[in-house]
Amino acid sequence: MDRVAGIETEYGCLVSGEEGRPHTDAWPVRVKNFLFRRAHAGAIDLHYRDYEEPPGNGGFLLNGGRLYLDMGHIEYASPECLHLRDVVTYDLAGDYLLQSALEMLEATDHVSFIKNNIDHSTGATFGCHENYLMKREAQFTPPVLGTLLAFLATRQIFTGAGRVGQANPLAFDFQFPQAEVDVDFQLSQRADHIVNDIYQWVQFNRAIINARDEPLADYRKYRRLHLLIGDSNMSPFATALKIGTTACVLSLLEEGRLPKNLILGDAVQSTRDISRDATGAWIVRLENGKTIGALDIQWQFYDLAQRHLGGSNEETDWLLESWSFTLEALGNKPEALIGGVDWITKKWLLETFMEAEGIGWDDPWLQSLDLEYHNIDPEKGLFFGVNPAKRIGEWNNSVRHNEASYHPPGNTRALGRAHAVAWFQKGEQPYVINWDSIACDNRDFLVMGNPFEVYTEEVGKFLAQPRPKPSVGQDSVEPDAR
Numbered sequence: 001m002d003r004v005a006g007i008e009t010e011y012g013c014l015v016s017g018e019e020g021r022p023h024t025d026a027w028p029v030r031v032k033n034f035l036f037r038r039a040h041a042g043a044i045d046l047h048y049r050d051y052e053e054p055p056g057n058g059g060f061l062l063n064g065g066r067l068y069l070d071m072g073h074i075e076y077a078s079p080e081c082l083h084l085r086d087v088v089t090y091d092l093a094g095d096y097l098l099q100s101a102l103e104m105l106e107a108t109d110h111v112s113f114i115k116n117n118i119d120h121s122t123g124a125t126f127g128c129h130e131n132y133l134m135k136r137e138a139q140f141t142p143p144v145l146g147t148l149l150a151f152l153a154t155r156q157i158f159t160g161a162g163r164v165g166q167a168n169p170l171a172f173d174f175q176f177p178q179a180e181v182d183v184d185f186q187l188s189q190r191a192d193h194i195v196n197d198i199y200q201w202v203q204f205n206r207a208i209i210n211a212r213d214e215p216l217a218d219y220r221k222y223r224r225l226h227l228l229i230g231d232s233n234m235s236p237f238a239t240a241l242k243i244g245t246t247a248c249v250l251s252l253l254e255e256g257r258l259p260k261n262l263i264l265g266d267a268v269q270s271t272r273d274i275s276r277d278a279t280g281a282w283i284v285r286l287e288n289g290k291t292i293g294a295l296d297i298q299w300q301f302y303d304l305a306q307r308h309l310g311g312s313n314e315e316t317d318w319l320l321e322s323w324s325f326t327l328e329a330l331g332n333k334p335e336a337l338i339g340g341v342d343w344i345t346k347k348w349l350l351e352t353f354m355e356a357e358g359i360g361w362d363d364p365w366l367q368s369l370d371l372e373y374h375n376i377d378p379e380k381g382l383f384f385g386v387n388p389a390k391r392i393g394e395w396n397n398s399v400r401h402n403e404a405s406y407h408p409p410g411n412t413r414a415l416g417r418a419h420a421v422a423w424f425q426k427g428e429q430p431y432v433i434n435w436d437s438i439a440c441d442n443r444d445f446l447v448m449g450n451p452f453e454v455y456t457e458e459v460g461k462f463l464a465q466p467r468p469k470p471s472v473g474q475d476s477v478e479p480d481a482r
Contacts, residue, residue: 002312005080006130014113025072028072039100046430063405064409067094081409082412083409085398090404100405115234136220144258147258147263148253154282156191158241186276190228217450240322245302248320251305257308263286302327345373345388410454413448413452
């Protein structure tokens with residue numbers, strides 16, 4: 001992987017026993033407070049980040065990432081990572097932080113964090129957002145965007161987390177959807193909730209690509225591609241495929257090597273059609289009127305990536321080999337992907353259970369099992385009971401490093417930021433921490449505009465500068481710094 005990337009994950013919270021649903025909003029707050037105040041996992045925000053993020057709502061972590069509350073959910077944003085293995089490891093670091101907090105709070109018997117994207121009871125959805133640093137000069141013409149959308153709509157055949165049932169969310173114009181045929185099981189959790197291909201705002205008009213131009217870096221050199229379409233994956237192998245294949249396609253985009261004539265007639269509808277196609281044919285209609293299978297589209301992207309990116313480094317070669325292995329298995333032997341592709345793994349577990357219990361897809365028991373597949377507690381989560389094939393199992397085990405929850409990657413600016421977080425934890429000075437800057441007060445900023453730089457020397461010198469101690473009662477941050 002030749003670019004900085006990261007993942008933002010919103011976690012569901014499941015509370016059982018006497019506390020029940022009225023307390024599901026309280027536990028994310030308790031866990032957030034525990035991590036910052038008692039576990040010393042990071043430095044809490046002292047200032048408003050926006051109107052929905054007051055002081056104390058969250059903060060940056062010792063691993064360079066960020067944890068905060070977003071509309072009642074805990075959201076964890078991994079630090080900037082340059083290597084594919086690191087992206088997966090630091091995504092898993094969020095799981096470990098939350099689970100370890102529940103264990104130290106002695107709450108694991110009645111509180112669980114669920115790494116999924118839907119609430120079966122309310123129909124709500126919560127996100128797993130991907131971020132990719134791109135060159136500012138990358139050309140996002142309509143044909144380029146159309147081809148990128150074709151890749152994103154079809155990659156769910158190996159990135160989908162699977163879900164029982166369906167949702168019929170209202171579109172942005174609030175028109176009621178037409179009645180649809182019941183769906184027993186589908187590939188993606190997010191597919192039913194995507195109502196636009198490209199759009200700027202997130203909350204009420206979820207798009208495949210979020211159009212905000214917010215690079216969190218030097219805007220003259222970089223842009224950030226922000227994707228909303230992806231599911232939260234329990235399988236590290238699936239996370240690697242999701243991030244790695246997308247990074248390859250973005251490299252082809254920047255080099256002007258995307259495939260031709262692969263623009264979908266309707267990317268949003270195709271996303272939903274593929275997810276709901278129980279036959280596995282996954283046929284979509286192109287803009288030119290022709291039809292093609294999602295698997296064939298992915299093979300075309302793979303062939304170009306292999307031709308132009310193969311041999312560039314060991315990590316890319318592993319990704320390309322795993323991509324082709326997965327596409328081959330999807331077409332001929334999908335059971336080889338149990339433990340590697342989440343929707344296949346979940347469907348296999350549910351069908352095994354249904355056969356043993358003599359029940360059908362309409363049994364509400366299955367929605368409960370759907371949730372438990374995503375339980376991040378290794379003692380409870382159904383995913384952790386699966387024994388995948390050697391290739392997949394070795395990868396899944398190799399990227400679990402609990403120390404990543406408190407230590408940053410060593411080759412991006414997350415290293416410098418983490419140094420600042422540790423300093424601010426111990427000091428008495430007011431501070432502001434952002435993805436691309438740090439400040440000791442509202443006038444004294446260090447800009448970190450290049451995510452490829454580690455900034456350890458610059459941060460060390462900046463923090464070592466003598467500054468007067470704040471007087472008693474002095475505001476930590478002046479209003480104009482908010």
